[in-house]
Amino acid sequence: MTDFNSILADRIINMAESATLAMARKAREMKAEGIDIISLSIGEPDFKTPKHIQEAAKAAIDEGKYFGYPPVPGYMDLREGIAEKLRTENGIKSKAENIVVSTGAKQSIANVIISISNPGDEIVIITPYWVSYRDVALFAGAKPVFAVGTIENDFKVTAQDLDAVITDKTKAILFSSPSNPTGSVFTKDEIAGIVKVMEKHPNVLIISDEIYEHINFSGGHVSIGSFPEVEDRTITVNGFSKGFAMTGWRIGYISAPVAIAKACEKVQGQITSGANSIAQRAALAALKADLGPTRDMTAEYLRRRDLVLGLLDEIPGMKTYVPSGAFYIFPDISNFFGKSNGTMTINNANDMSLYILNEAKVSVVTGDAFGAPDCIRISYAASDKELKEAMKRIKEVLAKLS
Ligand SMILES: Cc1ncc(COP(=O)(O)O)c(C=O)c1O
Numbered sequence: 001m002t003d004f005n006s007i008l009a010d011r012i013i014n015m016a017e018s019a020t021l022a023m024a025r026k027a028r029e030m031k032a033e034g035i036d037i038i039s040l041s042i043g044e045p046d047f048k049t050p051k052h053i054q055e056a057a058k059a060a061i062d063e064g065k066y067f068g069y070p071p072v073p074g075y076m077d078l079r080e081g082i083a084e085k086l087r088t089e090n091g092i093k094s095k096a097e098n099i100v101v102s103t104g105a106k107q108s109i110a111n112v113i114i115s116i117s118n119p120g121d122e123i124v125i126i127t128p129y130w131v132s133y134r135d136v137a138l139f140a141g142a143k144p145v146f147a148v149g150t151i152e153n154d155f156k157v158t159a160q161d162l163d164a165v166i167t168d169k170t171k172a173i174l175f176s177s178p179s180n181p182t183g184s185v186f187t188k189d190e191i192a193g194i195v196k197v198m199e200k201h202p203n204v205l206i207i208s209d210e211i212y213e214h215i216n217f218s219g220g221h222v223s224i225g226s227f228p229e230v231e232d233r234t235i236t237v238n239g240f241s242k243g244f245a246m247t248g249w250r251i252g253y254i255s256a257p258v259a260i261a262k263a264c265e266k267v268q269g270q271i272t273s274g275a276n277s278i279a280q281r282a283a284l285a286a287l288k289a290d291l292g293p294t295r296d297m298t299a300e301y302l303r304r305r306d307l308v309l310g311l312l313d314e315i316p317g318m319k320t321y322v323p324s325g326a327f328y329i330f331p332d333i334s335n336f337f338g339k340s341n342g343t344m345t346i347n348n349a350n351d352m353s354l355y356i357l358n359e360a361k362v363s364v365v366t367g368d369a370f371g372a373p374d375c376i377r378i379s380y381a382a383s384d385k386e387l388k389e390a391m392k393r394i395k396e397v398l399a400k401l402s
Helices: 019-032 051-063 076-090 104-116 131-139 159-165 188-199 258-271 277-288 292-312 349-360 384-399
Strands: 099-102 122-127 143-148 170-176 205-209 234-239 252-255 376-379
Touching: 019 349, 051 277, 076 099, 076 252, 076 277, 099 104, 099 258, 104 131, 104 170, 104 205, 104 234, 104 252, 104 258, 122 131, 122 159, 131 143, 143 159, 159 188, 252 258, 292 384, 349 376, 349 384
Parallel strands: 122 143, 122 170, 170 205, 205 234
Antiparallel strands: 099 252, 234 252
């Protein structure tokens, strides 16, 4: 057998590669060729995991008790700690039995979608969306349906937009605030508006991805699962990657109604088992310590947001808004569509991200990957020096388009 591509399953052939990871790979390859690439494409803090969390992992190894398979839904003390955090910080009525710890929030989201989707079910995705939502829904056999926010409203979908796409086939809505790719944060009133719509649809689940909870410049995080009207059917997803600079440790979790938590445990038990034991001990230390390092990192992201926004606003044709969280900005670049530098014409956001990569040697991600074909995503989880140089290069190459 020589053509191995022909034996792949349709569901894999039809699955898009993660655009953010693909762009990061391309940037790495160019860097390895000696090209001076500035990578603003990956959603990863550029800080080190705080020292006390590193020390907890070392202590867990030295204790010698954590070398075997951990329980599939996570160590009980970690599940209890997460449930307590959700009760005290988020106002969510959670107990250990509601918690499943997974290999990153990415796995948590996949577990949930796989657990609830039958063929024909619709999953409403608040758009612009994080890259994996759409493809995981398709992989699970569900139909993704999009409720689309516009830049005029900081990309936030209104309650009416949401109401318009919910049908009797809707199984769940997938919601995230602060959002990746837009950094937008829904206010308490805006979330209350969504809750009102959901009250009209009592059989529809809410999946709330709160992975950027701590990177919020708007003065406080609001969990939709704290609203009594929907608390019994909200699945809250969170993890340690972003707020604690722990992307490589791979620990995420859900708090879900017990039946859904059990289903996720079943899926995970067949596919990966419990998440890495030492990383779970480190996550428990992250939960128990104060949030000083997390707050310092957030203050730094806010400073960089203002730096990048100021520089982007100096670029003629770039349309921006003010993101209130995460570490991304998602400018609308459609003013450049139809323009050319003489050799390449920019017809869409894919062209733009390739143009910026090839000409400015800066990697950003096409908005297509997030359901927003007029935009590009720029991560500002990078040093001031890199950010200033990247914005200068982007400004220069965009000035060549006419
Ligand atoms: C919105 C959103 N959800 C989930 C994840 C997955 O995070 P984790 O590293 O915990 O798998 C990411 C990571 O980029 C994200 O941006």
